[in-house]
Amino acid sequence: MIGRLNHVAIAVPDLEAACAQYRDALGAAVGAPQAEPGHGVTVVFIALPNTKIELLHPLGPDSPIAGFLQKNPAGGIHHVCYEVEDILAARDRLVSAGARVLGSGEPKTGAHGKPVLFLHPKDFNGCLVELEEV
Amino acid sequence: MIGRLNHVAIAVPDLEAACAQYRDALGAAVGAPQAEPGHGVTVVFIALPNTKIELLHPLGPDSPIAGFLQKNPAGGIHHVCYEVEDILAARDRLVSAGARVLGSGEPKTGAHGKPVLFLHPKDFNGCLVELEEV
Numbered sequence: 001m002i003g004r005l006n007h008v009a010i011a012v013p014d015l016e017a018a019c020a021q022y023r024d025a026l027g028a029a030v031g032a033p034q035a036e037p038g039h040g041v042t043v044v045f046i047a048l049p050n051t052k053i054e055l056l057h058p059l060g061p062d063s064p065i066a067g068f069l070q071k072n073p074a075g076g077i078h079h080v081c082y083e084v085e086d087i088l089a090a091r092d093r094l095v096s097a098g099a100r101v102l103g104s105g106e107p108k109t110g111a112h113g114k115p116v117l118f119l120h121p122k123d124f125n126g127c128l129v130e131l132e133e134v
Numbered sequence: 135m136i137g138r139l140n141h142v143a144i145a146v147p148d149l150e151a152a153c154a155q156y157r158d159a160l161g162a163a164v165g166a167p168q169a170e171p172g173h174g175v176t177v178v179f180i181a182l183p184n185t186k187i188e189l190l191h192p193l194g195p196d197s198p199i200a201g202f203l204q205k206n207p208a209g210g211i212h213h214v215c216y217e218v219e220d221i222l223a224a225r226d227r228l229v230s231a232g233a234r235v236l237g238s239g240e241p242k243t244g245a246h247g248k249p250v251l252f253l254h255p256k257d258f259n260g261c262l263v264e265l266e267e268v
Contacts, residue, residue: 127210
């Protein structure tokens with residue numbers, strides 16, 4: 001069911017420093033910061049030959065990653081995103097298998113403008129999983 | 135400098151349950167467990183179309199992931215692995231940029247039989263980074 005790994009998201013306390021590090025020390029192709037006020041984050045995509053790293057930094061007072069950075073002040077790997085062809089079919093299969101979908105259970109529009117869902121990390125080995133329909 | 139994302143490693147407390155979940159609920163291609171006593175882990179590779187997920191479970195008394203699972207009993211994303219063409223050149227560039235290499239600073243042979251190094255997570259936004267020469 002799951003397809004490509006769309007991205008790995010890393011929450012960072014200092015977006016400028018993280019961008020400089022990936023660009024200068026790791027020599028990667030770092031994109032421009034994109035404010036996503038609807039999602040409470042500023043994102044920077046780092047293009048690797050086969051997938052992307054998504055740097056996440058809180059934006060606004062109700063950022064969904066503020067709590068993560070309080071618990072992990074240095075930052076940390078926040079989630080992985082797997083691509084699926086049909087997000088509603090994927091959701092129904094996962095719910096049947098006992099997994100919990102975060103929020104209302106209905107897909108939202110993600111940072112790429114595609115429908116996304118998040119699965120409860122307690123159901124996936126402590127790993128927050130995003131599904132994105134492509 | 136960094137190339138492909140070789141894998142994302144997820145430490146899991148129950149390897150059999152994690153394999154069943156990725157195979158049955160997420161519908162992924164889950165490999166057979168491989169004991170790696172030299173690394174203190176049992177690994178299972180999950181093949182995605184563009185990269186791999188590496189499930190890690192402690193093996194033996196001195197497993198390098200035992201402490202991680204003590205802090206994160208449900209499991210969690212443990213590290214990301216980026217491919218590099220020349221691991222010594224990569225190391226020297228990173229050390230010049232102020233990053234710390236874990237252990238002796240010399241590459242070891244990783245689970246794929248290739249030279250690997252780990253970078254200090256405090257230097258990379260709380261994210262443990264493995265470099266693998268390919």
